[in-house]
Amino acid sequence: MLEFLESITGVPTPLLFGQLLLGLINGAFYAMLSLGLAVIFGLLNIINFTHGAQFMMGAFVAWMLLNWLGLGYWWALLLAPLIVGATGVIIERTMISRLYKLDHLYGLLLTFGIGLMIEGVFRNEFGSSGLPYRIPAELQGAWDLGFMFMPIYRGWVVLFALICCLATWLVIEKTRLGAYLRAATENAALVQAFGVNVPRMITLTYGAGVALAALAGVLAAPIYSVNPQMGTNLIIVVFAVVVIGGMGSILGSVLTGFGLGIIEGLTKVYWPEASATVIFVIMAIVLLTRPAGLFGRA
Amino acid sequence: MLNRRGVLAAGAAGAMLPGPLSRARAQANTIRLGVLSDMSGPYRDATGPGCVVMTQAAVAEFGARGFNVEVVQADHQNRPDVGANIARQWYDQGVDVVLDVPTSSVALAVNQIAREKNKVFLNSGAATSDLTGSQCSPNTVHWTYDTWMLAKGTGAAIVRTGGDSWFFITADYAFGHALQRDTTRFVEAAGGRVLGAARYPFPATTDFSAFVVQAQASRAKVLGMANASTDTVNTIKAAREFGLHRSMKLAALLMGLVDVHALGLESGQGLLLTESFYWDLNDRTRALTARVRAQNQGRPPAMVQAGCYGAALHYLKAVADIGVAAAKADGRAAVARMKAMPTDDDAFGPGRIREDGRKLHPVFLFEVKSPAESRGPWDYYKVAATTPGEDAFRPQAEGGCALVRS
Numbered sequence: 154m155l156e157f158l159e160s161i162t163g164v165p166t167p168l169l170f171g172q173l174l175l176g177l178i179n180g181a182f183y184a185m186l187s188l189g190l191a192v193i194f195g196l197l198n199i200i201n202f203t204h205g206a207q208f209m210m211g212a213f214v215a216w217m218l219l220n221w222l223g224l225g226y227w228w229a230l231l232l233a234p235l236i237v238g239a240t241g242v243i244i245e246r247t248m249i250s251r252l253y254k255l256d257h258l259y260g261l262l263l264t265f266g267i268g269l270m271i272e273g274v275f276r277n278e279f280g281s282s283g284l285p286y287r288i289p290a291e292l293q294g295a296w297d298l299g300f301m302f303m304p305i306y307r308g309w310v311v312l313f314a315l316i317c318c319l320a321t322w323l324v325i326e327k328t329r330l331g332a333y334l335r336a337a338t339e340n341a342a343l344v345q346a347f348g349v350n351v352p353r354m355i356t357l358t359y360g361a362g363v364a365l366a367a368l369a370g371v372l373a374a375p376i377y378s379v380n381p382q383m384g385t386n387l388i389i390v391v392f393a394v395v396v397i398g399g400m401g402s403i404l405g406s407v408l409t410g411f412g413l414g415i416i417e418g419l420t421k422v423y424w425p426e427a428s429a430t431v432i433f434v435i436m437a438i439v440l441l442t443r444p445a446g447l448f449g450r451a
Numbered sequence: 452m453l454n455r456r457g458v459l460a461a462g463a464a465g466a467m468l469p470g471p472l473s474r475a476r477a478q479a480n481t482i483r484l485g486v487l488s489d490m491s492g493p494y495r496d497a498t499g500p501g502c503v504v505m506t507q508a509a510v511a512e513f514g515a516r517g518f519n520v521e522v523v524q525a526d527h528q529n530r531p532d533v534g535a536n537i538a539r540q541w542y543d544q545g546v547d548v549v550l551d552v553p554t555s556s557v558a559l560a561v562n563q564i565a566r567e568k569n570k571v572f573l574n575s576g577a578a579t580s581d582l583t584g585s586q587c588s589p590n591t592v593h594w595t596y597d598t599w600m601l602a603k604g605t606g607a608a609i610v611r612t613g614g615d616s617w618f619f620i621t622a623d624y625a626f627g628h629a630l631q632r633d634t635t636r637f638v639e640a641a642g643g644r645v646l647g648a649a650r651y652p653f654p655a656t657t658d659f660s661a662f663v664v665q666a667q668a669s670r671a672k673v674l675g676m677a678n679a680s681t682d683t684v685n686t687i688k689a690a691r692e693f694g695l696h697r698s699m700k701l702a703a704l705l706m707g708l709v710d711v712h713a714l715g716l717e718s719g720q721g722l723l724l725t726e727s728f729y730w731d732l733n734d735r736t737r738a739l740t741a742r743v744r745a746q747n748q749g750r751p752p753a754m755v756q757a758g759c760y761g762a763a764l765h766y767l768k769a770v771a772d773i774g775v776a777a778a779k780a781d782g783r784a785a786v787a788r789m790k791a792m793p794t795d796d797d798a799f800g801p802g803r804i805r806e807d808g809r810k811l812h813p814v815f816l817f818e819v820k821s822p823a824e825s826r827g828p829w830d831y832y833k834v835a836a837t838t839p840g841e842d843a844f845r846p847q848a849e850g851g852c853a854l855v856r857s
Contacts, residue, residue, distance in 0.1 A: 168668045175660050273491075280748075282496035283681060285715025288692070295694055301664060304692045376692060377657055378684040378713055382493065386657050421649075421661035426623050428661075429652035 167300030172418045178307045180414020181314035182369055186391040187398065187406035188318055189365035192325070195401035196338050196358045199249060200257060202265035204391070205384025206272050207363045210237045211370020212379045213275060216284050226289035226375070233371045234364035241363030245356050268384075275381040283380035310372050317368065318407045325403060334358060393436045399449020409447060481519040482770055482778065484510075484763055485546040487537055487561065488576060490526035493654075493680045494553045496709040498576040498755045500524075502551045504746045505760035508739070509796075513767045518775045520767065527557050535560040542568045547779055548766060551759050555579035555626050565590040570782040573766060575758030578626060578679075578705065580633070580845060583809040587852035589783045592790075594810045595758030596727050598626075599845040601704050602633035604725030606675070607641060608816050608836060614673035614700050615643035618666040620659065620686055622678040623650040630677040630704050646671045656682065659689040666695065673700045684714045691718045708753050711819055711831045719831075720821040727814050727843075728757040728798050729832050739797040751829050757798040762810075765794045802840055807852035811840030 186208060193201045214236050215229035224232065244267060252259045288306045295302040325331040337344045337351050345351045370384075377383060394413055398405030413432055420428040439447060486506055488498045503524045510520045523546065527534035534557035538549050542564065549565060552558045553576025565572035566588040573592050574582060580597040617638050621627040627650070635645050646669045649662040663686065666674050674695065676686050683703050690696055703710075706724040730740040730751035739760070740751045752760070769788040770778040778785040790804045794812075802812040817832035825831060847855050 165668065168665065171664045171668075172661055175658075175664065178660070179658050276491065276495070280496040280709070281491075281493050282709040283684060283713035285713060285718070287715070287717060295692070301667075302694045304694075306692065307660075376688060378681045378688070380681055380713070382681075383657070386655055389655075418661055421651075422665065425649045425651050425662065427652075429655035 168422065169419075171301035172422045173415060174301070174303065175307075176415035176418020177411060178311055178414070179418065180411035181311045182373065182387065182410075183391055183394050183414050184318055184407045184410030185314045185369040185372070186366060186387065187394040187410045188321055188403065189362040189369075190391065190395050191398070191401055191403050191406040192321065192365070193359055193362035194395070195403065196334055197249075197253075197355055198257065199252075199260040199264065199359075201359075201362065202261055202388075203244070203268040203271065204264075204363075204366050205388030206268040207237055207241065207366040207384075208370040208373070208387065209275065209381060209384040210240070210271065211367030212286070212374040212377075212383065213279070213284075213370075214367065215371045215374045216286050216379055219286070226371075229371050229374075230368070234367045237367035237370075238360040238364030242356055242360040245359040249359065250352070250356070272381045272385070279381065281380060281382065283378035283383075286374040286379050288375040306375060310376075313372065314369075317365065321365070322403055322407070390432055393432050397432075397436050397439045397446055399446025402446065402448040405446060405448025479779070480517075480775055481521055482548075482767070482775060483521045483523065483546045484548045484550055484766075485538075485541045486522065486524040486550045486759065487527050487534060487541075487557075488524070488551045489529055489553050490524070492529050494529070494576065497680070497707050497753045498551055498553045498759075501747050501750070501752060501756040502575065502759040504743055505752055505756045506550060506763045507746075508743045509760045509763035509767065512797075513764060513771075516771050518770070527552065527554070529554045529557065531556045531560040533557075535564060538564045539568075542570045547571060547782070547785075548573055548763075550763060551576045551755070553577055553755065555581075555629075558582060559586060562586060562588055562591050565782065568782075571766065571785055573762040575762055576755045579629060580850070583805075583807045584845070584850035584852055587807045587850070587854055589808075589854060590786055591808045592762060592786060592804055592810060593808055594762040595755055596725075596814075597809075597844070598629050598633050600727075600814055600843055601725050602630065602637055604814055604816055604838065604843065605702055605704055605723055606634040606637040608723060608725075609673055609700060609702050610638055610641040610643050612700075614702070615641070616671040617643060617645045617673045617675050617702075618669040618671035618699075619645065619648035619675045619677050620662045620666065621648055621650045622653040622682060624653050626679070627653065627677045631675070634675055634677065634702075634704060653678070653682070657685065659686045660693060662686070663689045663693050663695055666690075667693065667698065671699065673702050675702045675704060676706075677704055679705045680710060681713075684710055687714055687722070688718055696721075707755075708751070708829070708831060712829070716820060716822045716825055716831065719819045722819040723835060724817055724819070725814060726754045726817060726832075727812055728752075728754040729815065729817065729834075730757075731830065731832070732815070732834075733800075735797040735800065752798075761794070761796045761798045764796050765789055765792070765804075768792065805847055806855050807847050807850055808854075809844055809847070809850075811844060813840055814838045814843035 211233045214233040218224040218229050292306040292309050295304045341351050394409050395406050398409035420431045486503045488502050489495050490499045506522050525537045538561045548571040550573050552561050555577045558574050558577030575595045578598050580599040582593045619631050621631045649665050676683050683706050703724050711719050773788050793803050795801045799812040804810050816836040818835045
């Protein structure tokens with residue numbers, strides 16, 4: 154079987170396995186980021202273009218905690234999402250909440266502008282070339298899997314992302330709070346009539362979506378350069394993931410995130426020049442054949 | 452009808468017009484230097500505002516010699532159309548020199564305009580060796596570095612230490628291709644072989660682990676990184692993480708002080724890289740750094756920023772020599788005088804400018820210090836080798852420059 158694979162693809166099997174695994178790791182980032190976007194869109198109907206900047210803020214807050222307060226990676230994993238989530242709550246309360254009655258486009262423009270401003274402020278303060286952040290001592294090193302070296306930290310990223318995705322899905326689908334949220338999406342006025350504080354729920358949901366982006370930022374800090382534009386490249390791909398998965402579908406965005414990570418990984422082996430384009434080709438095909446996305450409800 | 456927003460927009464546009472320029476147009480006794488750089492993008496830290504600071508340092512060092520010097524600045528956003536527009540406008544409004552211009556595509560566009568309008572173009576930030584080769588111009592000086600020098604500096608040095616088989620990770624655009632091509636020539640000339648290359652989409656790639664694993668599977672001895680800035684940092688981080696540095700040598704073909712700062716010494720130690728300036732080289736570079744550090748956000752100047760200083764200072768000396776009126780009227784004459792005079796400044800020491808516009812100065816192969824060797828922030832390099840300027844750059848005869856009489 155393996156020889157057969159090798160003979161038709163022309164790529165040694167160990168290399169192929171390695172690339173599949175790497176694709177899965179990148180997929181974990183896509184899944185975490187698109188999850189936050191999907192949660193926000195599903196409940197607020199806002200396309201959150203600030204998401205990339207908030208991912209970047211997560212990484213920067215991790216750096217600040219370490220260099221200014223001496224708090225390491227594990228504290229950052231807890232505190233950075235809370236801090237960045239709190240800024241999200243402020244943004245929602247003071248600005249985004251004024252736009253709910255208007256067309257989607259206004260929310261998109263507003264969040265896009267806020268994102269640009271946040272990136273500009275960080276660039277002014279920290280420069281554009283980036284800051285170093287080390288892999289925590291507990292997760293350094295690599296396992297020799299026979300066909301490749303697997304850095305322990307990357308394994309941790311996949312595991313942690315899976316847990317986050319599962320937890321988010323459970324909260325929204327299986328708890329009373331989640332039921333309120335879903336009900337408020339369908340008919341906010343009715344839910345409010347039952348005595349549920351819907352505006353507060355929406356604010357906290359936005360904060361939670363932003364916190365997920367920040368959490369992904371903390372996970373990314375040790376392996377990518379921590380710089381103000383680090384979210385920009387990633388976020389375009391993540392939007393494609395959300396569109397392919399179906400706007401607002403949580404399970405859809407998670408599965409699509411992992412799936413596209415793998416497809417992108419394989420493209421990097423066979424045709425590296427096209428690895429940035431392949432996701433958008435898939436997006437175009439999906440939009441033509443299933444406009445609501447693979448897992449969306451039309 | 453004009454509403455309030457329209458008025459605001461018009462006001463903002465008016466504020467951006469180069470007011471001081473039109474006011475000063477009458478002043479025939481003023482030399483105007485325009486720093487055109489990346490003020491907001493990935494190359495900002497290596498050039499950008501720091502280049503403005505260093506140009507001003509040159510003006511201060513030059514002192515008052517019977518004419519005024521003004522420094523203006525603009526952001527070209529790494530886009531040739533934006534850069535060409537600003538350069539054209541500046542030259543028409545009395546700016547005599549466009550300085551810096553990182554990003555090869557923008558630099559080549561400005562190179563044309565300077566020639567067309569008979570003004571001066573002093574390039575420090577761009578890498579392409581075509582500026583003194585097929586596209587050389589009598590109005591242009593290429594001061595700091597180029598792709599040929601980088602390829603020779605790092606590439607040839609690593610082949611000499613036994614790194615005779617290479618795998619490239621290359622940014623898929625003109626700059627990456629040129630750097631891979633130039634390095635390949637040195638590798639093959641020294642008897643080495645290139646076993647493969649992965650060209651990744653620029654600038655849309657964040658994760659380099661897939662390419663690092665491919666490089667590992669190629670069994671080459673050296674990983675050549677034909678990319679720059681954040682991409683190089685991310686490639687090295689991935690290589691460290693996947694244990695690549697245990698089996699392969701890492702060759703960062705274009706890497707500078709700010710990249711090492713971003714990477715951290717933990718991941719960067721032992722890397723070999725080529726630059727023509729480092730702040731801690733000698734007493735003169737240290738004195739220069741002490742003069743400018745406070746204005747440069749507490750950072751020592753990077754190589755390209757030092758180039759802005761050296762080029763501006765030498766140009767001003769040439770202006771003093773031929774007179775302000777002549778220098779303003781004829782950019783070609785000013786550049787010819789720059790070439791006729793030997794250069795000397797605190798950043799690059801003594802040197803000269805060749806007929807094809809290439810500035811010659813010593814080039815250094817640096818090794819990045821380990822965290823234990825470093826005495827603190829920005830103490831990152833030790834000198835591994837020094838090449839005299841005459842040998843460090845492409846021989847004039849091989850460049851194909853039309854200005855060179857054969």
